[in-house]
Amino acid sequence: MAGWSGWRRIALLVTMSATLLGAGHAAPPPIEHFTRTPELDDVVVSPSGKRAALLVYGKNGRRRVGVIDLDPVAQPRIVAGFDDADVNEVMWVDDDRLAFEAAEPAYYVRDGGAGSFAVDHDGSNLRQLIAWRYTTQRAGSFVTSRVLPYSWELHSATHDGSGDVFVQQSLFDAKGDLDRVQLARLNTRTGELRNLSLGIPEGVRRWWLDVAGEPRMLSAYRDGRTRIYRRTADAAAPWEKIADFDTLKDPGYRPWHVERDGRMLVLARRGAGAALYELDPKSGQPGTEPLLAAGMFDIVPRKIIDSRSGRLLGVHFVADRPMSVWFDEGLQRLQRSLDASLPGHSNVISCGRCESARHFIVRSSSDRHPGEFLLFDREKRTLLPLGVARPWIDAATQGKRSLHRVEARDGLVLPVYVTRPAGAAEGQALPVVVLVHGGPFMRGSNLGWEAQAQFLASRGYLVLQPEFRGSEGYGYALFRAGWKEWGRAMQTDLQDTLRWAAKAQGADAGRACVVGGSYxxxxxxxxPIATPGVFRCAASFAGVTDLSLLYDITWSDFSEAAKTYGLPVLIGPREDSAALDTVSPLKRAAEIKVPLLVGHGAGDRRVPIEHARRFIAAARSAGVEIESVIYDDEGHGFNKPGNESDWYGRLERFLARALDAAPASASK
Structure with a gap:
């Protein structure tokens, strides 16, 4: 277990970072600067605000839990960590005890390779709560330990002084699909479990509790439909169904919060973007006027609850960048004051007893700064640096990011994020990388610091990240416009983004490449098939190559429900194989006339390796210029920084060759 030298190094690096901001650099940052794990990953304040938990990396490269006393400020201490696993999430059970989850950094976690634990703030009384094993029956007997088996996970803390946490169990049907999620209270000291799921409807997926810790709202899913239930504060009361709608075709709504007085708040799409509404108690439907909205953005807010009073004080959410809105006037003034002290940054405040707390944790970040954590003392009005997420990143070398609204050829407005290399003048003709997000039915980006975009910008490319039709996070209309448009309008959105950049951003559209992962x-x-002649090269990691395989491969992690109710609506029915073949790169590989770079993880279950193997063979048979790499120890993404660095290096050299630019790698 590491000593105090690691913590002093964090403080030293904070100072170094500040002195380097104005320094010039002839060479771009090394590739490893963009793939290294953060040195300080998260800071979570305790319910009273007297302590904070930290997720930090040790000398063995594993993420551990530390605790720092805030009143008064003391040296941090490591309280839990493992030689072969990373701590991935931590929460405070109460002011003296934490619960956390840990797992092996691998695409496939072995039996027993992950679990949930609880530990006191001084590192004592460590107890395993959940083990990723199918049984916790002790060898040689039929006695079952109080360690919960695989399928259980942490849900939330109670913060009621009981030492309990809420845990949930996922139960699966005979097809292997998720059938329902049950909720229980678990004591982190004794292992005692109390079931909260008696009498619940079928298909429950999510739970919402009131301030007293009683379940008050549920959402359930069955046969392509979502159902919303509520009940009174009486734990013996029956569940009442208040909504029933098609999960995809009806915008519907989602429960979000139950106030102390029983009022229920929900997230619904009634305008440009999803907003926060009060639920009408009689109709069971959202009201007509939003309590909080953010224009074209769908807000997905995180609650700020005072741990003593239980009052809802505000929300954190992401619009074009991370931001906060406080319903408490005094705390909103504090937010404005901190924003004025840290201009150009998004400053996210966390607190326990927010109404009375002296100390607050502030995460401050920007498009060019990956983030640092500071301690604000409300009495002294001071900010003390606690640590920097990636102290090796020099903001002066990072590109400036901006958001634009671009009109596609059919008039649909697309949000587009642009990253311009540091030092590049506005309108300067630059080679272009169109960086396409995965999903595709998810949000892609925001104006925060982003490793891959900044890596590409550091190599001299203008990086375009279009939120093409089908993307979520920008209203139902944009999401709906992407249905069954794989290979069609979703592709021409990329071309329209490039055309816009050539006119409005001075992009050299004749030197453009398209890059992406997954979707x-x-x-x-x-x-290069749907829009030939537009891009000079294409690079794919973990990419889908045959849409029919999304239905046919049985060893993927797509559920039968997704194949029955989701994929037919979003990409097209499996029976229409001719239509799916038309927009499958595997079936049309011979039409590709530009060089390709293809990478894949051998253990990928979302897009199994068969997609890559069949496509690589077809492309080579057709004479396509293709470079390929298979990572045997990766899945659908990167778990090992060394592999990600290797991929970035290959991508850098590939782009330089295809776009006639000399590689400028400073990689080891």
Missing amino acids: GGYAALMA
Whole structure:
């Protein structure tokens, strides 16, 4: 277990970072600067605000839990960690005890390779709560330990002084699909479990509790439909169904919070973007006027609850960047004051007893700064640096990011994020990388610091990140416009983004490449087929190559419900194989006339390796210029920084060759 030298190093690096901001650099940052794990990953304040938990990396490269006393400020101490696993999430059970989850850094976690634990703030009384094993029956007997088996996970803390946490169990049907999620209270000291799921409807997926810790709202899913239930504060009361709608085709709503007085708040799409509404108690439907909205953005807010009073004081959410809105006037003034002290940054405040707390944790970040953590003392009005997430990143070398609204050829407005290399003048003709997000039915980006975009910008490329039709986070209309448009309008959105950048950003559209992972990898491979002559190269990692395989491969992690109710609506029915073949790169590989870079993880279960193997063989048979790499120890993404660095290096050299630019790598 590491000593105090690691913590002093964090403080030293804070100072170094500040002195380097104005320094010039002839060479771009090394690739490893963009793939290294953060030195300080998160800071979580305790319910009273007297302590904070920290997720930090040790000398063995594993993420551990530390605790720092805040009143008064003391040296941090490591309280839990493992030689072969990372701590991935931590929460405070009460002011003296924490619960956390840990797992092996691998695409496939072995039996027993992950679990949930609880430990006191001084590192004592460590107890395992959940083990990723199918049984916790002790060898040689039929006695079952109080360690919960695989399928259980932490849900939330109670903060009621009981030492309990809420845990949930996922139960699966005979097909292997998720059937329902049950909720229980677990004592972190004794292992005693109390079931809260008696009498619940079928298909429950999510739970919402009131301030007293009683379940008050549920959402359930069955046969492509979502159902919303509520009940009174009486734990013996029956559940009442108040909504029933098609999960995809009806915008519907989602429960979000139950106030102390029983009022229920929900997230619903009634305008440009999803907003926060009060639920009408009689109709069971959202009201007509939003309590909080953010224009074209769908807000997905995180609650700020005072741990003593239980009052809802505000929300954190992401619009074009991370931001906060406080319903408490005094705390909103504090937010404005901190924003004025840290201009140009998004400053996210966390607190326990927010109404009375002296100390607050502030995470401050920007498009060019990956983030640092500071301690604000409300009495002294001072900010003390606690640590920097990536102290090796020099903000002066990072590109400036901006958000634009671009009109596609059919008039649909697309949000587009642009990262311009540091030092590049506005309108300067630069080679272009169109970076396509995965999903595709998810939000892609915001104006925060982003490793891959900044890596590409550091190599001299203008990086365009379009939120093409089908993307979530920008209203139901944009999401709905992407249905069954794989390889069609979703592709021309990329071309329209490039055309806009050539006119408005001075982009050199004659030197453009398309790059992406997962769906983005599919879009990269489809681009030279659907829009020939637009891009000079394409690079795909973990990309879908055959849409029929999404239905047919049985060893993927797509559920049968997704194949029955989701994929037919979003990409097209499996029976229409001719239509799916038309927009499958595998079936049209011979039409590709540009060089390709293809990478894949051998253990990928979302897009199994068969997609890559079949496509690589077809492309080579057709004479396509293709470079490929298979990472045997990766899945659907990167778990090992060394592999990600290798991929970035390959991508850098590939782009330089294809776009006639000399590689400028400073990589080891």
